Every structure is written in C-alpha cells, then in structure tokens.
Amino acid sequence: MILYTVQHMLLLRLLMHYKFQEAAAIHNLLFLVSAACSEEQALGFYDFVRKRTGAYSCSLQRVFDELIAEGLVQKGENGFRLTEKGKHIYRNLGGTLRAFPGFWEQCSSIMQRCREAEQLKERVFYNITFRRAKIGERIFDYSLF
Numbered sequence: 001m002i003l004y005t006v007q008h009m010l011l012l013r014l015l016m017h018y019k020f021q022e023a024a025a026i027h028n029l030l031f032l033v034s035a036a037c038s039e040e041q042a043l044g045f046y047d048f049v050r051k052r053t054g055a056y057s058c059s060l061q062r063v064f065d066e067l068i069a070e071g072l073v074q075k076g077e078n079g080f081r082l083t084e085k086g087k088h089i090y091r092n093l094g095g096t097l098r099a100f101p102g103f104w105e106q107c108s109s110i111m112q113r114c115r116e117a118e119q120l121k122e123r124v125f126y127n128i129t130f131r132r133a134k135i136g137e138r139i140f141d142y143s144l145f
Contacts, residue, residue: 012067024117027061036106043100047140054125
C-alpha cells in the first residue's frame with residue numbers, strides 16, 4: 001500500500017480523461033505544463049532530463065510505476081487505462097485536485113491542441129526551455145529535486 005499524493009491523483013485523472021499509448025506522452029505533456037507555468041507548482045514535476053525522444057522525469061516515472069504496481073493502472077491494446085480499483089481510488093481521492101485548477105486547465109488546454117503523442121513530442125522539441133538543455137542534462141535549473 002502506498003501513500004497517495006496529489007501527483008498520483010493527477011496521473012489517475014489524466015488516464016481517466018485521455019488515452020495514452022506510451023508513458024513518454026505523459027512525460028511530454030507534464031513537461032509542457034510545467035514549462036508553461038511561470039513559477040514552480042506543487043503539483044508539477046521539475047526533474048525533467050532531456051532525452052533524444054523528449055522529456056523524461058524520474059519522479060513522474062516512479063509515481064506512474066507505483067500506480068501500476070498497486071493495480072490502479074494497466075497497459076492494454078489501446079494503451080494505459082485505469083482498472084476498477086484505480087477508478088474507485090480516483091473517485092474517492094480525486095477531489096484533492098480542486099486546489100490546483102490552473103494546472104489541470106493547462107493540461108486540458110494542451111491536450112485539446114495536441115491529440116496525438118507525436119504532436120506533444122513536436123511541441124516539446126520546439127520549447128525553448130527544452131532546447132537549451134543538452135541531451136542528458138536537467139531541463140529546469142531552478143528545480144528543488
């Protein structure tokens with residue numbers, strides 16, 4: 001049993017509302033949201049590293065792996081989806097995200113413009129913050145992580 005954080009709830013909410021074939025698309029989405037905010041958000045991830053395939057966050061991947069290990073998320077033919085247990089947990093604890101409406105609105109806005117994983121990836125590679133970092137380097141230099 002893990003202690004669920006608002007970051008766990010954010011991932012559950014994303015998977016409840018959108019379809020993701022690969023975890024890389026979630027990494028790219030949350031990088032774009034974090035980069036769009038003018039200051040660090042409690043809900044954001046800021047330990048992104050530039051990879052050849054886009055942005056990657058160890059802490060985001062850890063949270064995602066915890067959700068899979070707990071049986072809340074599983075990968076199927078159509079990508080990642082919430083299990084019944086995951087839906088139940090989200091319904092009971094998802095209200096914690098109400099304190100972060102701006103972050104969710106930014107996620108929704110980006111997802112409305114980028115329906116495909118390739119569009120998210122393209123936007124990441126056009127992002128100036130991403131472009132300033134070299135492959136393997138941390139992207140946000142003001143990160144607390």
